[in-house]
Amino acid sequence: MxxxxxxxxxxxxxxxxxxxxxxxxxxxxxxxxxxxxxxxxxxxxxxxxxxxxxxxxxxxxxxxxxxxxxxxxxxxxxxxxxxxxxxxxxxxxxxxxxxxxxxxxxxxxxxxxxxxxxxxxxxxxAPNMSVGVNVTMKLLEMAAKALSTGYDIEIIEAHHRHKVDAPSGTALKMGEVIAQALGRDLKKHGVFGRHGDTGERDAMSIGFSAIRGGDVVGDHTVLFAGTGERIEITHKAASxxxxxxxxxxxxxxxxxxxxxxxxxxxxxxxx
Known part of the structure; x- marks a missing residue:
């Protein structure tokens, strides 16, 4: 060409x-x-x-x-x-x-x-240009609609020690996709880290946890935790x-x- x-x-x-x-x-x-x-x-x-x-x-x-x-x-x-x-x-x-x-x-x-x-x-x-991550986003949308009741949702992400923002843009986008699929407002229902006497978990909340260390390129896991089972959807970037x-x-x-x-x-x- x-x-x-x-x-x-x-x-x-x-x-x-x-x-x-x-x-x-x-x-x-x-x-x-x-x-x-x-x-x-x-x-x-x-x-x-x-x-x-x-x-x-x-x-x-x-x-x-x-x-x-x-x-x-x-x-x-x-x-x-x-x-x-x-x-x-x-x-x-x-x-x-x-x-x-x-x-x-x-x-x-x-x-x-x-x-x-x-x-x-x-x-x-887009907060993440990876083709795999964006396909994962689509899977999360489908999963959230199917698991709309009876499942607690937590988003866990890990990145290298040099990353300066948390949660990652990708994790936030995952939360937005899930919240939209569930008809929830992420600004209202997002929980960003927990400490101390937090009380019982609100069933409507979407939790976020951020890990920073080493040279991790980017790992994201969304946990749908129900009674008697857990579904985890994970994407890991190696490069x-x-x-x-x-x-x-x-x-x-x-x-x-x-x-x-x-x-x-x-x-x-x-x-």
């Missing part, structure tokens, strides 16, 4: 762990090409070739200049922090660059700003490569989209 027909993709946080996975995936894709790379001014990778860590040359330098990184891009993939992502949203909106957003930890106000930007550009935003491949599927999905806010259920046809 000629390079001119490939989707031109920029990567935010290019020198981070996820950035490296995305760049590696792009170097092996036959329908996408790395067209820009950005990182914070303090990154030691600034000015270096974005693919240098692979022992190859992409011809794309890592830049601290957002405008320069987006100059040749059609889509930006962003797995950074909310503050940085919001700046990138504004820059992409101004330049008509589409976005795939895997960043987590947004406030409701920030989510509203992203939704507003989607009036002008096409955005896929960030799964997030990178899901992100490229999102890029392909956006190819014919002019504007709108989408998620991975849209990308995978699970709605």
């Amino acid at each position: 000629a390079q001119t027909n490939r989707s031109r993709v920029a990567v935010a946080g290019a020198s981070g762990r996820m950035g490296h996975m995305l760049i590696e995936a792009l170097t092996h894709a036959d329908d996408c090409v790395l067209a820009g790379a950005m990182d914070q001014p303090s990154s030691p990778a600034i000015g270096n070739d974005a693919a240098a860590f692979l022992g190859t040359a992409s011809g794309v330098p890592v830049s601290a200049d957002v405008k320069a990184a987006l100059a040749n891009a059609q889509v930006l993939i962003d797995f950074t922090r909310p503050e940085g992502t919001m700046k990138h949203v504004a820059a992409c909106r101004e330049r008509g660059v589409k976005m795939v957003i895997g960043t987590t930890g947004f406030t409701e106000a920030q989510k509203a700003q992203i939704a507003d930007a989607a009036r002008d550009i096409a955005i896929v935003m 960030r490569a799964t997030y990178a491949q899901g992100s490229l599927r999102a890029v392909r999905f956006l190819a014919d989209k002019k504007n709108g806010l989408f998620d991975m259920f849209d990308v995978l046809g699970l709605k």
Whole structure:
């Protein structure tokens, strides 16, 4: 496939762990090409070739200049922090660059700003880009509807020691999917950790527990605990490569989209 027909993709946080996975995936894709790379001014990778860590040359330098990184891009993939992502949203909106957003930890106000930007550009935003995780979400929706009474629901997630937000965006999304299937409000019924004399468990509650340690990429288990039985639905990520491949599927999905806010259920046809 000629390079001119490939989707031109920029990567935010290019020198981070996820950035490296995305760049590696792009170097092996036959329908996408790395067209820009950005990182914070303090990154030691600034000015270096974005693919240098692979022992190859992409011809794309890592830049601290957002405008320069987006100059040749059609889509930006962003797995950074909310503050940085919001700046990138504004820059992409101004330049008509589409976005795939895997960043987590947004406030409701920030989510509203992203939704507003989607009036002008096409955005896929999901707390987890893994194909397997999103299929798991669909299974949770089905399970919640079938186990709507008589089962207590707990969501347990584990991540590496460097993760700064808890519960994970994926765990929260799982809770939202379950709550919606049950007709509950997660803001009202979500219980985020327990300590001390908590009293008897409210049957309507959806519990969350977060574990942080080591280099765990991401484990999520949803427990449906009934009388005499327990059902556990678990997804374990062994590598960030799964997030990178899901992100490229999102890029392909956006190819014919002019504007709108989408998620991975849209990308995978699970709605």
